[in-house]
Amino acid sequence: MQPSPIRDFIVGLFVLAGLGALAYLSIQVGGLSYKGPGGLEVIASFDEIGGLAPRAPVAISGVKVGQVARIELDPQLRARVTLDLDSSLALPVDSTASIRTSGLLGDQFIALEPGAEEQLLKSGEEIEFTESALSIERLIGKFVNNAGLDDDEEKKK
Amino acid sequence: MKAPAISTLGLRTLELVGHLGRVALFLSHIGRVAVKKPYRLRRLVNEVFDSGVLSLAIVCLAGATVGAVLGLQGYNTLTRFGAAGSLGAVVGLSLVRELGPVLTALLVTGRAGSAMAAEIASMVTTGQIDGLRMMSIDPVDFVVAPKALAMLFVLPMLSALFIVFGFFGGYIVGVELLGLDGGTYLSSLENSIEFHDDVAQSLVKSVVFAALVGTIATYRGFHAEPTSAGVSAATTGTVVAASLAVLLFDYVITALWSV
Numbered sequence: 507m508q509p510s511p512i513r514d515f516i517v518g519l520f521v522l523a524g525l526g527a528l529a530y531l532s533i534q535v536g537g538l539s540y541k542g543p544g545g546l547e548v549i550a551s552f553d554e555i556g557g558l559a560p561r562a563p564v565a566i567s568g569v570k571v572g573q574v575a576r577i578e579l580d581p582q583l584r585a586r587v588t589l590d591l592d593s594s595l596a597l598p599v600d601s602t603a604s605i606r607t608s609g610l611l612g613d614q615f616i617a618l619e620p621g622a623e624e625q626l627l628k629s630g631e632e633i634e635f636t637e638s639a640l641s642i643e644r645l646i647g648k649f650v651n652n653a654g655l656d657d658d659e660e661k662k663k
Numbered sequence: 664m665k666a667p668a669i670s671t672l673g674l675r676t677l678e679l680v681g682h683l684g685r686v687a688l689f690l691s692h693i694g695r696v697a698v699k700k701p702y703r704l705r706r707l708v709n710e711v712f713d714s715g716v717l718s719l720a721i722v723c724l725a726g727a728t729v730g731a732v733l734g735l736q737g738y739n740t741l742t743r744f745g746a747a748g749s750l751g752a753v754v755g756l757s758l759v760r761e762l763g764p765v766l767t768a769l770l771v772t773g774r775a776g777s778a779m780a781a782e783i784a785s786m787v788t789t790g791q792i793d794g795l796r797m798m799s800i801d802p803v804d805f806v807v808a809p810k811a812l813a814m815l816f817v818l819p820m821l822s823a824l825f826i827v828f829g830f831f832g833g834y835i836v837g838v839e840l841l842g843l844d845g846g847t848y849l850s851s852l853e854n855s856i857e858f859h860d861d862v863a864q865s866l867v868k869s870v871v872f873a874a875l876v877g878t879i880a881t882y883r884g885f886h887a888e889p890t891s892a893g894v895s896a897a898t899t900g901t902v903v904a905a906s907l908a909v910l911l912f913d914y915v916i917t918a919l920w921s922v
Binding site: 514523561 | 820821824826853858
């Protein structure tokens with residue numbers, strides 16, 4: 507086959523389109539743009555993490571600032587969650603970490619509420635104030651139990 | 664009475680093992696000539712044109728259609744639960760993880776794999792392969808390797824294009840036709856897909872499928888019987904074997920990925 511400049515050009519266009527589609531899938535859709543290790547590793551312990559999973563987002567006022575790196579069980583049998591945050595983040599030591607759900611049935615994420623102290627959290631330190639995941643089953647259980655007790659008490663009266 | 668049956672089983676097993684061994688030798692031959700000079704870039708570009716550019720229209724059209732059907736089916740099911748907002752996640756995950764690589768591989772098998780096998784088989788039949796050997800040109804280097812490598816190169820890209828066109832088809836149906844919010848569709852799609860789990864799995868699948876289709880098509884063609892029936896047997900055999908191999912390996916990769 508003799509060289510054909512038009513054919514070469516079309517193949518070049520095809521390769522560009524293919525690479526463009528791959529890049530779109532990886533970066534825009536796959537979320538590869540967020541650089542995994544942000545540098546500031548902070549620990550938070552919870553009594554109940556619900557459905558929180560590694561790589562779940564960490565947000566301040568709804569803006570993503572990092573992700574959950576690891577979830578382990580500490581010696582006191584509480585969930586020890588390591589957060590990987592943007593290293594440029596200035597987070598006061600008395601900040602609060604709480605597990606929230608995006609929407610009614612959405613995924614769980616960690617919401618940070620900055621505190622008022624001037625001292626900042628450093629890598630490896632622990633967030634003292636945490637708020638566990640709300641478990642709907644537990645809430646319903648409590649509600650049913652309470653309602654049942656009330657009924658019984660009323661009957662006793 | 665029993666002995667012939669057992670002998671037949673033994674013969675079949677030996678044939679199967681011999682077959683696998685020949686495929687492995689053929690593959691290592693392709694690998695050897697691929698890394699050795701001359702690289703035959705001109706032939707590779709031509710093969711990319713034949714199996715890639717000429718498959719572009721069918722792959723993009725199929726992608727858009729599949730995405731549109733997914734959008735319609737997903738919408739009808741999801742509205743029952745009041746979850747039409749996650750249509751993007753349904754369309755995106757099904758396309759990226761499964762339908763993109765698998766359907767592209769099946770389409771390319773039918774469109775380009777069969778053509779590869781038929782071309783090589785008819786070269787065998789008409790003595791062109793022997794002619795190359797007489798001029799001391801290795802036919803694997805000159806004919807087979809560019810085709811197999813082009814397949815390896817082209818299929819991941821076609822799969823990515825299929826997926827992107829599928830997103831587009833889902834968008835047309837979900838947003839333009841059924842009135843979902845475009846931002847909701849796209850954000851649900853982009854948030855549900857992770858690079859490590861989904862996009863990487865999709866890429867690994869399409870590369871493995873490309874290797875399977877390329878190997879089967881070129882092997883069947885190269886080892887075809889030098890008759891016109893041999894050409895048609897090679898073509899049919901390629902489509903059947905490659906499609907089954909793609910579906911089987913799809914299951915294996917999906918199962919291994921979640922381990």
